[in-house]
Amino acid sequence: MKHAIALTAFLCLLAGCDREPPSARPIPAQESTEGMQQGTLLTSPPIVEPNPNEAAPLAAIITVEATEDVVVALEVDDGERQWSYRPKMLPAKSLKIPLLGMRPERTHQIVVRAETESGEYEKSDPLEFVTPPLPKWFPPLNTTISQPEKMEPGVTLFAVNIWDRDVDLMDYGYMMMVDAEGEVIWYYKSDHRTASIEILENGHLLYNHAGYRRMIEINLLGEVVREWHAANVGPPPNPDSIPIDCDTLHHEILPMPDGKFLALSTTMRQLDDYYPDLPNLRKNNQADVVGDEIVEFGVDGKVLRRLDLFEHLDHTRISHGAFGNFWNNKYTETGVKNTEDWSHANAIIPTDEEDWIILSLRHQDCLVKIHFPTGEIRWILGDPAEWKSPWKEKLLRQKGEWIWPYHQHGPQLTSRGTLLMYDNGNYRSILPDDGTAAPDNFSRVLELKVDEEAMTVAKVWEYRGENHEPFYTPFYGEADQLPQTGNILITDGGHIELEGDIPSDKIPSDHQWARILEITHETPAERVWEVRIESPIEKGLGWSVYRSERIPSITPFAESLIAE
Numbered sequence: 001m002k003h004a005i006a007l008t009a010f011l012c013l014l015a016g017c018d019r020e021p022p023s024a025r026p027i028p029a030q031e032s033t034e035g036m037q038q039g040t041l042l043t044s045p046p047i048v049e050p051n052p053n054e055a056a057p058l059a060a061i062i063t064v065e066a067t068e069d070v071v072v073a074l075e076v077d078d079g080e081r082q083w084s085y086r087p088k089m090l091p092a093k094s095l096k097i098p099l100l101g102m103r104p105e106r107t108h109q110i111v112v113r114a115e116t117e118s119g120e121y122e123k124s125d126p127l128e129f130v131t132p133p134l135p136k137w138f139p140p141l142n143t144t145i146s147q148p149e150k151m152e153p154g155v156t157l158f159a160v161n162i163w164d165r166d167v168d169l170m171d172y173g174y175m176m177m178v179d180a181e182g183e184v185i186w187y188y189k190s191d192h193r194t195a196s197i198e199i200l201e202n203g204h205l206l207y208n209h210a211g212y213r214r215m216i217e218i219n220l221l222g223e224v225v226r227e228w229h230a231a232n233v234g235p236p237p238n239p240d241s242i243p244i245d246c247d248t249l250h251h252e253i254l255p256m257p258d259g260k261f262l263a264l265s266t267t268m269r270q271l272d273d274y275y276p277d278l279p280n281l282r283k284n285n286q287a288d289v290v291g292d293e294i295v296e297f298g299v300d301g302k303v304l305r306r307l308d309l310f311e312h313l314d315h316t317r318i319s320h321g322a323f324g325n326f327w328n329n330k331y332t333e334t335g336v337k338n339t340e341d342w343s344h345a346n347a348i349i350p351t352d353e354e355d356w357i358i359l360s361l362r363h364q365d366c367l368v369k370i371h372f373p374t375g376e377i378r379w380i381l382g383d384p385a386e387w388k389s390p391w392k393e394k395l396l397r398q399k400g401e402w403i404w405p406y407h408q409h410g411p412q413l414t415s416r417g418t419l420l421m422y423d424n425g426n427y428r429s430i431l432p433d434d435g436t437a438a439p440d441n442f443s444r445v446l447e448l449k450v451d452e453e454a455m456t457v458a459k460v461w462e463y464r465g466e467n468h469e470p471f472y473t474p475f476y477g478e479a480d481q482l483p484q485t486g487n488i489l490i491t492d493g494g495h496i497e498l499e500g501d502i503p504s505d506k507i508p509s510d511h512q513w514a515r516i517l518e519i520t521h522e523t524p525a526e527r528v529w530e531v532r533i534e535s536p537i538e539k540g541l542g543w544s545v546y547r548s549e550r551i552p553s554i555t556p557f558a559e560s561l562i563a564e
Contacts, residue, residue: 039122040067040122041066041067041068041070041114041116041120041121041122042064042065042066042067042112042114042122042124043065043066043067044065045124045125045127046062046063046064046065046112046124046127047062047063047127048060048061048062048063048099048110048127048128048129049061049062049063050129051098051221051222053221053222053223055188055189055190055222056186056187056188056189056220056221056222057131057132057187058100058102058103058104058131058132058184058185058186058187059098059099059100059102059186059220059221059222060098060099060102060108060110060129061096061097061098061099062074062096062097062098062099062110062112062127063094063095063096063097064094064095064096064097064112064114065093065094066093066094066095066114067093068093068116069091069092069093069116069117070091070092070093070095070114070115070116070121071089071090071091071114071115072087072089072095072097072112072113072114072115073085073086073087073112073113073115074086074097074099074110074111074112074113075110075111075113076099076102076108076109076110077108077109077110078102078103078106078107078108078109079106079107080106081103083101085099085101085555085558087555087558087559087562088559088562089559089562089563091116091117095562096562097558097562098220098221098558098561098562099129099558100185100186100220100554100555100557100558101185101186101554101555101558102129102131102185103131103179103183103184103185104131104132104133104134104184105130105131105132105133105134106130106131107128107129107130108128108129108130108131109126109127109128110126110127110128110129111123111124111125111126111127112124112127134184134187135189137172138174138184138187139160139162139174139176139533139543140533140534140535140543141178141182141184141531141532141533142182142531142532142533142534143181143182143183143529143530143531144530144531144532145517145527145528145529145530146180146181146182146528146529147528147529148180148181150485150487150520150526150528151180151485151487151518151528151529152482152483152484152485152487152489152518152550153484153552154550154551154552154553155177155178155179155180155185155186155550155551155553155554156177156178156489156516156531156548156549156550156551157175157176157177157197157199157205157548157549157550157551158175158176158197158491158516158545158546158547158548158549159173159174159175159176159194159195159197159207159545159546160174160176160514160533160543160544160545161173161193161194161210161543161544161545161546162541162542162543163508163512163541163542163543163544164540164541164542165508165540165542166508168193168508169193170192170193170210170211171191171192171193172192172193173189173190173191173192173193173194173210174187174188174189174190174194175187175188175190175194175197175205175207176188177551177554178531180529182529182531185554186220186554188218188220188222192209192210192211193209193210193211194207194208194209194210194546195207195208195209195210195212195250195251195546196208196251196252196253196546196547197547197549198253198254198255199549199551200217200255201255202560202563203219203220203556203557203559203560203561203563204217204218204219204220204225204560205217205218205219205220206253206255208249208250208251208252208253209249211330212230212248212249212250212251212330213229213230213233213234213237213248213249213330214227214228214229214230214237214241214249215227215228215229215249215253215261215263216228219557219560219561219564220554220557220558220560220561221561226242226299227240227241227242228241228242228243228244228249228301229241229242229243229244229249230244230246230247230248230249230265231243231244231245231246232245232246232247233247233248233330233331233333233334234332234333242299242300242301243301244295244297244301244303245301245302245303246263246265246266246293246295246303246306247265247266247267247268247293247330247331248265248266248327248330249263249264249265250264250265250266251264251345251346251347252264252345252346252347252348254348254350256296256350259298259299260296260297260298260299260304261296261297261298261299262294262295262296262348262350262357263294263295263296263297263348264292264293264294264295264345264346264348265292265293265294265295265306266290266291266292266293266327266330267290267291267292267293267308267310268288268289268290268291268327268331268334268336268339269288269289269291269310269315270286270287270288270289271286271287271289271315272286272287273316274287274289274315274316274318274340274342275287276316276318276431276432287340288331288336288338288339288340289315289339289340289342290326290327290331290339290340290341290342291308291309291310291315291342291343292309292343292344292345292359292361293306293307293308293309294306294307294309294345294348294357294359294372296372305372305373307370307372307375309343309345309359309361311375312370312375312377313343313361313364313368313391314387314388314391315342316388317364317386317387317388317391318342318363318431319363319364319365319386319430319431320363320365320407320426320427320429320430320431320435321341321344321362321363321407321426322340322341322342322344322363322431323340323341324340324341325338325339325341326339326341326344327339327341341363342363343361343362343363343364344361344362344363344364345359345360345361345362346360346361346362346409346410347359347360347409347410347411348360349411349412349413351369351413355371355372355373356369356370356371356372356378357369357370357372358370358411358413358419360408360409360410360411360421362407362408362409363407364382365382365383365404365405365406365407365408365430366380366381366382366383367380367381367382367408367411367419367421368380368381369381377391377394378394378452379394379395379396379450379452379455380394380395380396381396381419381448381450381457382395382404382405383404383406383429383430385429385430385433386430386431395455396450396455396456396457397455397456397457398456398457398458399451399456399457399458400458400459402459402462403428404428405421405423405425405446405448406423406424406425406426406427406428406429407423407424407425407426407427407474407475408421408422408423408424408446409421409422409424409475409476409477409478410422410477410478410479410480410491410547412479412480412481414447414481415481415483416460416481417449418447418448418449418460419447419448419449419450420445420446420447420479420480420481420488421445421446421447421448421479422443422445422446422473422477422478422479422490422491422492423443423444423445423446424443424473424474424475424477425441425442425443425444425472426441426474426505427441427505428441437505438472438474438496438502438503438504438505439502439503441472441503442464442465442471442472443464443471443472443473443474443477443492444462444463444464444465444471445462445463445479445488445490446459446461446462447459447460447461447462448460461521461523463488463490463519463525466524466525466527470495470497470501470503471492472495472503473492473493473494473495473496474494474496474503474504474505474507475493475494475496475507475544476491476493476494476514476544476545476546476547477490477491477492477493477494478490478491478493478546478547478548479491480548480549480550481521482518482550485520486520486521487518487519487520487521487528488518488519488520488521488525489516489517489518489548489549489550490516490517490518490519491514491516491545491546491547491548492514492515492516492517493514493515493516493544493545493546493547493548494507494512494514494544494545495511495512495513495514495515496508496509496511496512497509497510497511497512497513498510498511499511499537508542510537511537511542512542512543512544513532513533513534513535513542513543514532514533514534514543514544514545515530515531515532515533515534515545516529516530516531516545516548517529517530517531518530518550533545
């Protein structure tokens with residue numbers, strides 16, 4: 001989600017490029033009546049109605065009918081906040097204006113101002129709209145810290161997943177935006193689990209169904225616009241879904257500036273030489289091994305390019321996590337009952353160099369810079385243990401003394417030319433070393449600087465939490481550089497603990513919870529925002545968040561709906 005080259009036009013809209021930026025503005029105490037017309041512009045009182053799609057209930061539709069072409073501004077008061085919404089739109093006699101950004105369970109007074117190009121305007125009497133309360137099964141958000149004066153402006157977009165004791169519930173999905181106080185201002189309820197979310201240039205959201213076979217485009221009224229699916233394993237989810245010639249769609253789907261998509265997929269091979277000579281490992285004659293594939297495809301689903309990592313990395317180098325059954329239910333239709341998880345990619349980073357990308361490979365504990373068309377490897381960043389030729393010649397050497405990242409998530413290139421990532425830290429070793437157990441381990445946000453000419457990598461900065469708190473998350477996570485303040489938005493999304501708050505690597509365990517926090521990019525860092533999602537251990541409900549995104553404003557999303 002953090003790839004500026006894919007989002008330039010829409011982020012420009014979010015920032016208000018070449019025009020006054022949309023924002024929440026106080027309603028003036030007094031306003032001149034010059035140019036005001038009474039009962040001449042509006043043919044009838046405006047109407048406010050709830051969004052007809054119940055999946056996104058914190059939205060309203062305001063219908064305006066005028067005697068001549070007008071544009072519209074809305075003045076909104078929910079009893080606690082007052083703001084003006086002046087969407088960019090073409091003048092028209094008949095308008096439907098979506099209103100977003102309302103908190104739940106509030107009574108809103110809405111005044112409609114219709115204005116002509118000559119500056120004449122008319123105001124309506126206040127309309128009343130009451131937002132519904134949050135549903136019973138909505139994630140339990142708790143804001144523990146909020147210092148808006150030190151925070152990056154905007155709202156935070158993320159999705160929350162739920163576990164019922166040891167069951168990962170795939171039919172539960174809430175995607176949401178919260179403000180600086182941690183209050184929900186928009187949400188979308190689906191009947192399925194959600195993974196990554198991307199913002200499209202048209203103001204829609206593109207998200208990855210966590211069954212890892214589908215990607216879905218919606219607008220902020222919750223309307224499904226398009227859907228794609230991996231067609232090689234299993235039936236299509238519905239007749240209108242666009243097929244893609246691949247096995248899965250997982251972890252990362254990137255909209256590119258040219259309108260194409262870049263995504264992580266997988267292939268499966270039956271290998272005779274996968275299991276190393278280690279104690280306590282099953283020794284079958286053959287292993288059904290899943291590895292990663294990068295696919296580029298068009299809006300029509302046609303695959304244009306693909307890169308199979310089995311062809312370019314050493315499948316005999318395996319480490320912690322590589323014997324998991326993560327892919328079993330994704331390959332059920334093939335008849336394979338037990339799969340192995342060799343590479344487990346979780347991120348693609350486009351670079352400024354054409355066709356060069358950086359891949360995050362969780363089960364190889366490394367990042368790899370690779371040429372998409374050819375598979376040529378520029379460098380490998382990670383623990384040098386167990387690499388053979390010709391790959392060991394591509395390893396970056398450590399500059400200074402510091403600890404390598406392990407099982408990392410969400411790496412991104414910053415404006416400083418550094419690599420920023422959430423270093424989960426699982427085991428902090430490569431097999432056959434048993435590594436560090438969870439109670440003695442740590443996660444961190446890690447910033448590194450690669451020197452490609454010298455083939456070195458240096459640590460620039462890290463964050464391991466504060467006041468000796470447990471800071472260990474064995475799965476999920478992300479760290480984003482925020483553009484205005486330079487702060488870091490951290491998705492600390494998969495805490496796993498046994499009773500007594502003892503960290504664990506077993507997913508799930510007794511207590512599973514998540515949080516999103518914002519810190520300053522300093523040493524020591526200051527925590528300026530934190531939202532926790534957590535249930536008491538006795539309830540048996542666990543929560544997790546894959547990634548999160550800070551967005552300057554929700555207003556452009558409403559403007560995109562007007563454009564439709």
